Amino acid sequence: MSETTVQDQRTVSGVAIRLEGVTKRYPGQQKPAVDAVDLEIAAGETVMFVGPSGCGKTTLLKMLNRLIEPSGGKIFLGDEDVTGQDPDRLRRRIGYVIQAGGLFPHMTVGTNIGIVPGMLGWDKKKIAERTDELLDLVGLDPEVYRDRYPKELSGGQQQRVGVARALAADPPVLLMDEPFGAVDPITRQRLQDELLRIQEELGKTIVFVTHDFDEAVKLGDKIVVFDVGARVVQYDTPEAILAEPAEDYVADFVGAGATLKQLTLTRVADTELHTPITAQVGEDSAAVVARATEAGEQYVVVTDGRGRPVSWPSVAELSRTTSVPGTRDDRLPVVGLRSTLNDALDTMLAASQGGVVVTGRRDSVAGVLVVEQVMAAIQATRGETRG
């Protein structure tokens, strides 16, 4: 995958972030928690902060929106020095997402999302429209979820609302502090896909702290590997870090070299997807079966009115019905275009299926990926490693 071409296609609504000698000292501690960090983050890029716990990555993140006041150094958003700016005003321009979303339990989903626009003085109608738009963006039906309270949502849904809330006033920068740490692996993978999709649409500058290196490889345009004192050990693309770890420390940390790691580097979009026969809910079954038989297909992907996958029945199953049924298969294996082969394999295993449906923009069907293709990719990388 060529990084630059993807970059060029993207819309960019983020701004660059530049750190100059940013330092945090706590009284009574000999060594600074963050020691004179210089870092430049390009507009519209997702940069992942990884490192052992206590290395100062979270402290550095919180200095970006001044939840922690730096003891020294300068922070620029674009060309603007924000080090001396009123923190509250600054934060309204920076989205902030934490674990479990940090939703206020006594406010409805809609109220939670509308807080920042409200503080910025938007009128009610505009806030309501924006709320619905954002719920739609993160894949939650506004009619259903707008007036619910956070406790009525699942962990993954709360996290989506957390992202929507952070995006409410369309901030150029998004800070995410281990946001997906508290959800189960399958939900986490869905949320990651979702974030990738949203980022593709919006092109924010995202700074994302994680302790999960696979997550960093999957989500990041660039990864910063930190050591104690927030020392930047390596700052590069995931591919480069895996291929050439700067120090033994990095190699140990990322577990580079392991063949299967390469699976996290390959996106579903980079493989050749199979185009399945699709059928809309309610279509005449016989016609669909005829189409599939003509194309020599065993399975048909059923989609709803908006092109989103609903189920994945076999031709034999379909031929027993008169019209294509709309029953939603909750165990349907789905991954996004920006998911990694690792995710795809995980999803297949979890669903005990030999393939996954791949979705693209707005969750519409982009193709299918079968387990043989993943195997082929593993074979290919093993060949490379040997050669």
Place this chain on the structure above:
Amino acid sequence: MTSATDPAVDPAVDAQADVEPGGRRDGFSWRGLLLQPVLVLVALGAFAVWRATADLTDAEARPLAWSALLGSIVDHLELVAVSAVVVLVIGIPLGVLLTRGPFRRATPLVLGIANTGQAAPAIGLFVLLATWLGFGFRSAVVALVLYSVLPVLRNTMVGLQGVDARLVEAGRGMGMSALAVLLRVELPLAVPVMLSGVRTALVLLVGTATLATFIDGGGLGLLITTGINLNLDALLYSGALLVALLALAVDWVGRVVETVARPKGL
């Protein structure tokens, strides 16, 4: 660490019960909320029947005339209301202040002093204040305030401290000012605990205000002491019963308010 004279439901007890949060609320559900006022009304009805039919001496009948009784109750409630207002005005802002940044260090000290002070018997407090400020309503109010400010103060602090720190950070992180986070996040979330402290204080006040009679502060306690001193049982029991019913009624109103004012979504 709890109250001395009056055994009103104390947050100290609630705090112990917090070992299993919600245990109290489960045990005291809507059924309990309905039972309590019925109990009070039945007892009040029985009292009214007894009062209307009882054969009373002149010395008993005068203070037990309906207008006199009503006057005693109003006096009592006046003591409670004035003290409660002062308690709220002092307790809540002080509790908020003591949970703010620089003052947080003083929290254990203040709570320690307040807890030790609570071990002082209320009757001693009344008498000491009377020697200092003289007999009367004012001394009684001061003693009552000193005595019942702790539950409000403590529950305000406990309630605010109980708010998930990550929610405060989320609020600050999205650009809410410290005041906005306090008003829109921390206080609403602390409301259930704070209200429970207010109810505790009110019940404590109703009970403790009976002692005001010892320093000429008036109220229903006067019926009890007069009854004991002059050996007029009818007065004694009327006073005791009415105070108990009043405390139960105030407690019930407090519970209803707590149930209604509990923020949705919790």
Place this chain on the structure above:
Amino acid sequence: MWQYLVDRRELIAFQAYQHVSLVVQCVALATVLAVGLAVLAYRSPRITGLANGISAIGLTIPSFALLGLLLAPFGFGITPAVVAVVFYAALPVLRNAVVGLAGVDQSLVESARGIGMSRWATLRRVELPLAWPVILAGVRVSTQMVMGIAAVAAYVLGPGLGSLIFSGLSRLGGANALNATLVGTIAMVLLALVLDVVLVLVGRLTTSKGIRV
């Protein structure tokens, strides 16, 4: 005040002894009663709710009112004082005992039954020891609370330090009125603190090391 203390040290010491003795005996009796009731109640959610309700409503009743009501059946003296103090002391212990027993991890109870312990042995060797810290916390609350109730009990001629306060009140403005009140009040605060420390020590000695925090 010092002179006052020295002059009447014997009387004060005697009243302090009476006060503590009343409180300790009543709390001990109340604890036994309350834990007994809790053992009967905690297995049924309905009775547990009832016990909590009684505890909450009972604590609402003003002690001075209850003392007055108790004069009818018991007359003046030590009996109404004891009954009132035991009543109030039992309520926090009851609530905490119910909460503590209900809070014991059910899987532990099952494993105790599973290795062949009888119901009684399970209660005595597993449930009560595990609930003990919570029960003891209730005992501490009770003790602090009834110190003051015992003071008011002096008005119905109960024993203890309350009589110092009431004698101060009756001679207000007189020579030793302030001294008597102050000594009575401060002595009660001090005794309450001492008893609390004692209960904390008892807690350390009687709580299994495995569940101490």
